[in-house]
Structures are given as C-alpha cells and as structure tokens.
Amino acid sequence: MQQLPFVSIGFGFILLAAFQSITEAQKQQENKNVFNTSSCLEKPFRCPHPRIKFYLYTRRTQQNPELIDVLNPESLYYTHWNPSHPVKIVIHGFGGGRNLSPSPDMRKAYFTRGNYNIIIVDYGSAVTEPCLSQIEWAPRFGSLCVSQLVKYIAHHPRGVPPDDMHLIGYSVGAHIAGLVANHLTPSEGKLGRITGLDPTIFFYAGSNNTRDLD
Numbered sequence: 001m002q003q004l005p006f007v008s009i010g011f012g013f014i015l016l017a018a019f020q021s022i023t024e025a026q027k028q029q030e031n032k033n034v035f036n037t038s039s040c041l042e043k044p045f046r047c048p049h050p051r052i053k054f055y056l057y058t059r060r061t062q063q064n065p066e067l068i069d070v071l072n073p074e075s076l077y078y079t080h081w082n083p084s085h086p087v088k089i090v091i092h093g094f095g096g097g098r099n100l101s102p103s104p105d106m107r108k109a110y111f112t113r114g115n116y117n118i119i120i121v122d123y124g125s126a127v128t129e130p131c132l133s134q135i136e137w138a139p140r141f142g143s144l145c146v147s148q149l150v151k152y153i154a155h156h157p158r159g160v161p162p163d164d165m166h167l168i169g170y171s172v173g174a175h176i177a178g179l180v181a182n183h184l185t186p187s188e189g190k191l192g193r194i195t196g197l198d199p200t201i202f203f204y205a206g207s208n209n210t211r212d213l214d
Contacts, residue, residue: 008140009138010057031107033070035181040126041123041126041138041141043084045141046055047141047144047145047148048069048070048071048145048148049123049141049145050089051123051125052121052122052123052126052130052145053067053121053122053123053128054067054068054070054119054120054121054122054149055067055068055098055119055120055122056068056079056080056081056117056118056119057107057111057117057118057119057120058079058080058081058082058085058115058117058118059075059111059115059116059117060080061079061080062107062111065098066078066079066080066122068119068149068152070148070149070152073156076152076153076156076158076159077158081117081158082115082117083158083159085114085115085116085117086115086116086117087100087116087117087119087144087153087160087164087165087166088106088110088117088119088166088168088191089117089119089121089149089150089165089166089167089168089172089177090103090106090107090119090120090121090168090169090173091121091142091146091167091168091169091170091174091176091177092120092121092122092123092124092169092170092171093169093170093171093172093174093175093200094171094172094200096124096170096171096173097122097124097125098120098122098124100124102170102197103120106118106168106202107120108179109184121142121146121149121176123142138172139175139176139179140179141170141207142176143176143177143178143179143180143183144176144183146167146176146177146180147180147182147183147184150162150165150180150191151184151188154188160187161189162184162189162190162191162192163189163190163191164192165191165192166192166193166194166195167180167191167193167194167195168195168197169194169195169196169197169199170196170197170198170199171197171198171199171200172199174196174197174198174199174200175199175200177194177195177196178196178199180194181194206214
C-alpha cells in the first residue's frame with residue numbers, strides 16, 4: 001500500500017510527457033501550415049506573375065484604378081497615364097495591399113498636393129498569411145517583376161526613363177524597392193529615387209546587403 005503514491009506519481013509523469021508530446025506535435029504541424037500556406041507565391045516563378053499586379057492611380061481615377069499589363073504594348077494607351085506628371089511606384093509589405101493602409105493614405109496625400117501617376121504594386125493575394133518560407137528570397141523575385149514594369153514604362157512611346165521614377169516601399173516592400181536597380185543595366189539608366197519606409201529586419205539582419213535595402 002505504501003507504493004501506491006509512487007505509482008500515482010509515475011502515472012502522472014507519463015500523462016505529462018504524453019501531453020507535452022502532443023503539444024509539440026501540434027506546434028510542428030502549425031509551423032508546417034505556416035510554411036505551406038496556400039497564400040504563398042506558386043510556381044512558375046517568372047515575371048509577370050499572376051499574383052503581382054500593377055494598378056495605376058491618377059487624380060481622375062482615384063476610385064477606379066487601371067491595371068497595367070506589361071506584356072501588352074497598348075495597355076498604357078488605354079489608361080489615364082500622363083508622362084508629364086511625376087511617377088510614384090509604391091510597394092507594400094506582407095499582409096498589405098493596394099486598399100490597405102498606408103497605400104490609400106499615401107495616394108490621398110499625393111493627390112492633395114497635385115497630379116501624379118501612382119502605381120501600386122499589389123501582391124496582397126499572395127501574402128494574406130505569413131509566408132515565412134519565402135520571405136528570404138521572395139523580395140528578389142518581386143524586384144525582378146517590378147523591374148519589368150520599370151522597363152515597360154521606360155521603353156514605351158509615352159513612358160519616362162527610370163531617372164524620373166520614384167520607388168516607395170514599406171516593410172518587405174522597402175527591400176523589394178531597393179533591389180529593383182540590380183535588374184537595370186547601365187544603358188537602361190538609374191532609378192531617380194528610392195524611399196524605404198520601416199524596412200523589416202526579419203531575415204535581413206545579416207551582413208549580406210545584396211539582398212536588402214542598405
């Protein structure tokens with residue numbers, strides 16, 4: 001009879017170990033779900049990507065943005081693009097989108113001041129959940145697609161050179177903006193200005209500055 005307490009204690013340890021094992025398994029499964037979320041960019045990884053879209057906003061189309069198709073030379077003709085107005089290319093971060101703050105706030109602030117061509121790089125449908133497995137390399141791919149937009153505008157008869165473009169990125173978008181220049185050759189010109197707002201340090205705290213905004 002004196003051994004019963006030890007049996008009870010031993011059984012308690014077994015239950016505790018089993019509970020911890022189940023909890024750990026649940027955590028591992030949750031991590032897998034995060035890394036394999038359906039919101040991540042899917043293959044094929046080539047530009048233009050269907051989840052990365054370019055919406056043009058002007059003072060006349062603030063409520064009805066116009067989609068720019070970089071594969072269609074006629075696309076820009078069917079918009080309210082005006083080459084005499086300053087060009088702002090805005091790139092949001094993870095969990096962002098063209099209709100989520102601060103994108104609408106930035107547009108409103110600019111249009112309060114005057115006329116602009118504001119292009120929102122919207123990849124919101126790809127980052128509705130944290131895609132941690134892709135955050136390290138996705139900005140490089142995103143910057144390649146944005147550079148395709150830059151070249152499209154630069155080579156278009158009604159376009160402007162990269163020197164007249166201002167890229168604005170926040171969070172991960174700041175790193176994407178900083179990497180766009182890597183895809184431009186000297187003959188294609190340099191970007192006029194790059195602004196990084198609150199660039200994330202997640203996975204970017206190392207010394208390799210070829211993958212992030214300096």
